[in-house]
Amino acid sequence: MAASSEPATSVAESASGTPEYVDAVVIGSGFGGSVTAYRLAEAGRSVILMERGHAYPPGTFARTPIEFAENFWSPADELYGLFETWSFRGLEGLVSSGLGGGSLIYANVLLRKDPEWFVHDSPLPGGGYENWPIGREDLDPYYDRVERMLDATPYPYHDTPKTETFALAAKAAGHEPFRPPLAVTFTGRDGELGGYLPIEPKPYGNIHGRMRYTCALSGECDIGCNSGAKNSLDHTYVSAAAHHGADVRTLHEVRGFRPVDGMWEVRYRRHRPNEGPPVEGTVRAARVVLGAGTFGSTYLLLKNRASLPGLSPALGSRFSGNGDLLGFLMGAKEQIDKVARARRITGSRGPVITSAIRIGDRVDGDGSAGRGYYVQEAGYPGFLNWMIETAQLKSVVSRSTRVALRMLANRLSMRGESNISGDLANVLGRTALSTSSLPVLGMGRDVPDGKMYLDRGRLAVDWTTTTSIDYFAAMRETMSKFAEELGAKYVDNPLWWAKRVITVHPLGGAPMGRNHFEGVVDEWGGVFGHPGLSVVDGAAMPGPVGPNPSLTIAAFADRAADHALEQWPKSRRRRRRTDATQPATGASQPTGGMSPMDANAAEQPGPGGPSGNGAVATSVAFTEQMKGFFVLGQGEPRSAAQDARVRDERMMFELTITAPDIDEFVSGDAHEGTASGYLESDALGGRLEVERGWFNLFVLAGHEEDRLMKYRLWLTTEGGSPVTFVGYKEVRDDPGFDLWEDTTTLFVQVLDGHVPPGTDVAATGLLDPDDPSVLGAGVLRIKPLDFAEQMTTFTTTGPGGAQAIARFGGLFLGKLWSTYGRLARAEDA
Ligand SMILES: Cc1cc2nc3c(=O)[nH]c(=O)nc-3n(C[C@H](O)[C@H](O)[C@H](O)COP(=O)(O)OP(=O)(O)OC[C@H]3O[C@@H](n4cnc5c(N)ncnc54)[C@H](O)[C@@H]3O)c2cc1C
Ligand code: SF4
Known part of the structure; x- marks a missing residue:
């Protein structure tokens, strides 16, 4: 509500x-x-x-x-x-x-x-x-x-059946029950004990501006x-x-x-x-x-x-x-005139917990063994009684039918009995189950x-309960003993069946x-x-x-x-102000960590838009998924990835790389495209959308087959911290290098702030591993099957068609294109 x-x-x-x-x-x-x-x-x-x-x-x-x-x-x-x-x-x-x-x-309970x-x-x-x-x-x-x-005080009433029953069972089982302090008000303004009495307001007022009343023992x-x-x-x-x-x-x-x-x-x-x-x-x-x-x-x-x-x-x-375990004492009995009858515990009367026992721990140094715990009686709201009883619906229905038939016979025989209370009481039955049952809550020093x-x-x-299994066994034994003393049955809560x-x-x-x-x-x-x-x-x-x-x-x-x-520095007292220079609400863009260059960074052209010379450009795009390991606090990708693998700290991205104008992409020095999509890393807080991304493919001077693929993604963590993902793949066709391994391995760093392109110290875009701006590092890879799948994602817009894909692919993959390009072309055809 x-x-x-x-x-x-x-x-x-x-x-x-x-x-x-x-x-x-x-x-x-x-x-x-x-x-x-x-x-x-x-x-x-x-x-x-x-x-x-x-x-x-x-x-x-x-x-x-x-x-x-x-x-x-x-x-x-x-x-x-x-x-x-x-x-x-x-x-x-x-x-x-x-x-x-x-x-x-x-x-x-306090x-x-x-x-x-x-x-x-x-x-x-x-x-x-x-x-x-x-x-x-x-x-x-x-x-x-x-x-x-919190005005902590022990439960003051002495005629509450569940409190008295718990004390009885505890003593019979050899424990000393006590009443823990409760943060509940039982006495009214004039110190009188009772329910529904107005409570004396606190000098500091009440945030709700409502009157409060003393405990009504509702168990809610x-x-x-x-x-x-x-x-x-x-x-x-x-x-x-x-x-x-x-x-x-x-x-x-x-x-x-x-x-x-x-x-x-x-x-x-x-x-x-x-x-x-x-x-x-x-x-x-x-x-x-x-x-x-x-x-x-x-x-x-x-x-x-x-x-x-x-x-x-x-x-x-x-x-x-905290070693929590809930159990139930079901169907307690007492001897009245040498006849065993359902014991009236009425678990719904009184605050949820009113009493407890404490079992010692081996660290107590008093001869106790095992790990210590407390067991408390746990009442429940009165209306749950009705649910417990209606759970017995089958017998309620049969009792109702019997009463209805009797009432009908009464009408037909014109006996004219108007008081049907006894009959209705019969419908409700003796409600023995709810009256005579009591949940018990254990807690203590689990592992x-x-x-x-x-x-x-x-x-x-x-x-899991595995390392605390002895502790729970001891607690269940105590609860079972309580049940035994009350002639009740101890029942585990159903979750325990699956441990x-x-x-x-x-x-x-x-x-x-x-x-x-x-x-x-x-x-x-x-x-x-x-x-x-x-x-x-x-x-x-x-x-x-x-x-x-x-x-x-x-x-x-x-x-x-x-x-x-x-x-606290003494000068900084009661400081509260607002500053009209920054927006307070809306999807605010954090400014921290961005260099002035960020604001001036040119807008990226969209795919298939006009090219620099006014002609309609042909764009090429493909989607790439890479997965690997990444860890915060390290800067060297290879060793960071090894460490991340041990800790099972994973990272993946799915990016759509777009060359908005294939002519510019192929002829320009930087071979620059855009990257959009998302990155997932629990170290960075989960899934982060790419706010802005760059992809570059450098053909190294004088080496037609040697190229460097660079990725740069701007992301913002949930806490508002701007970070930059930088990564590179090296592709060398030298006989000593594994072309496949090169093409599919991305060395990664995540840097503090939104670091703009064009500020790189090293050609790879990565910083010195010890640079304080490096937040973490790792390695991502693409598997051969995923790579083959990637080849089928090539799309193109504009007049260049399949030829554009071939030009992009040739530059993108060099010799590998002759093998995998078929997949892209087949899809395109
Ligand atoms: C049924 C039940 C009975 C219990 N009985 C007892 C008892 O008798 N005695 C006892 O000592 N303990 C009892 N406990 C346990 C006790 O309630 C907890 O131990 C205690 O409340 C924990 O205090 P806390 O300050 O750690 O967190 P909490 O009291 O849980 O407070 C955390 C608060 O932070 C808010 N919050 C969470 N995330 C965000 C966010 N991102 N932004 C803003 N707000 C957020 C939550 O809404 C919540 O109000 C009981 C608990 C339950 C559920
Ligand atoms: S028993 Fe009822 S009235 Fe008393 S503290 Fe609990 S909920 Fe409030």
Whole structure:
């Protein structure tokens, strides 16, 4: 359900038509982002908080089936809802998209990470270590602060069946149950405990401008709290940030960022559901803080690698699902008068989680073995009871039929019984299944050996349960014991049958570490080698938190904000201005990296247009696809390609090479044509369209058969960084060289900025491998079959016809044309 109103502080950046400069852009309004936005704004910094999702004031969360069906985040499908679901190898992931991030759909549990679980140099299967550069003592003051801000309090009621049942089972199984602090308001203005009581407004106001009411025990915390009882981030940190002047913008999805002139330029897309196509924009800031969550922040870093030279090789590493496992205790029983009856657990009453147990870990040093974990009872919304019951539809139908027949008989016999409540109750049956069943959620120290990367521009995660299988076995045993104590049946969630898990606590991808090799960010979230850029969310966790992670993420962000404020130059306070000299919106063309020559570069002639002398020109074009390996951070193509092959870092392009005027092409010195199409490289963020491309075929002086084919493509990464792809093939017909190999091998570099033609130092167009402008290098090839296919793509326009192709081909391929040219000519005929 779309929110009825977006925050009042939201400013349409296009209204002024000018770009903005602020102290900090914070990306994402979850636990990392909203804490940071508040702390920076409170300290007097100008802050823009960009959140891709809607705002959800109390009362606007989806409840009907049609609202639920539309409640997913997938702008490509015109869906702008609350839930974002991911499916990867070995696991599924569920996160939120909305103002307040995960707090909108989380279960309110705020637990501190166990002191011993901040492990150091803990070896991982397959190499590497889990290492936390911070300890519990570093976070404790911040844990205190966040708990105060979120009014964390244990569940106060003592007559809630699921809480009491969980405690009973835990004790019977030999564990000590406890009630974790919850970020929920249970007491009204005058301190009275009860549901639906007005909540005392905060001194910093509320960004939604709506009244909030105390917890109604509806069990709907995971689908959004319509009463406003959850102390979610929109009601707390985001409201406080707005109070201190932060500019909170919903439906603003950040696409990328890059350093420009000592600042950061952030590119974003403003979604306009039901209004029109999205609007693109940029804003510049001294600091960019990534709080887009584990999936969001790691994805943005992977997408923008080309703009961030020297980014740590640890990017994408240490992924973990925080050991999440969902199980079910089905059909619990109790003895009443020596008769086993369905136990009334009523999992839908009360907040989703009210109690927990903790199982020790071998690192605790108290004799515990294995990897530690928590198990919590997990309630669910009341209306799910109806779904559970209607899943038993067959028996409902037969019960309905029986009752209908009885009512009919009643009518026919004129018995005239008007009270049919008993009959209707029969239709509903005893609803034993929903009443006596309870989901349980386990989480803890699984093995953080997952890897996040881009696969054809899309986020991929490789993580499986294999290395954590003992951990999950122990957890399932604990859950089964609970079931046993309650006379219930333990049932795995169906994903487990395929050894898959669903995580609501994804972590890692941009882990903190002691240095550039161990982590992407330092202990304060600062990205190594990129001052002013930081990651403050779940992505920065170098391993599982263990208990529910949001409190640790928030405390980490709070500590990072302290550090950022200490480091901030004193002169740079509350800087916010606009500059009318540059456009703010629209598909803005980045200027950084372009030389003045760019602006003056002559427009390329289109194919088949008038030639220089006014006669109609004959054009020739063909399409070429090449594939190979490319890696950032290296300059020498051959060794870079070897390295890229090991890392499986691929690159390909599909280009249409056009000689717009075959006469000019053949007779000119540079034999210049144009190149259009696209290039795909996950190192550069996925698929990039060629904005402008040049192709040259040089016949080397005095060597009719020796030629050099040169490619130059201007591209722009998603973060707005202009880059230039340069490549060359050498073709020599000397007996010592392999003509085929020469013709099909393209040596490649990608350079910073849009480097214009005519500025080459070397004939090949490539720079010295150590030149700082070289972002990466590699080698692309074309296979014989693809080459044969390429020959069939030759087309021509204008009066020259097949002859033009022959002239082009002869120059293009020399001796090889006599072999392959037949294919081109055959197609043309
Ligand atoms: C059902 C459920 C129950 C949970 N229960 C608990 C619990 O009880 N206790 C607990 O500690 N944790 C719980 N969690 C986990 C908790 O919600 C997450 O650990 C936490 O929200 C992660 O915080 P974060 O700051 O890393 O990211 P998030 O809170 O996920 O915030 C990221 C934000 O960034 C936005 N974003 C992403 N990409 C972009 C972009 N490109 N541009 C702009 N904005 C962007 C997203 O929309 C989102 O709002 C639960 C999660 C779920 C799904
Ligand atoms: S139980 Fe219901 S009212 Fe209480 S916090 Fe959860 S969703 Fe809100």
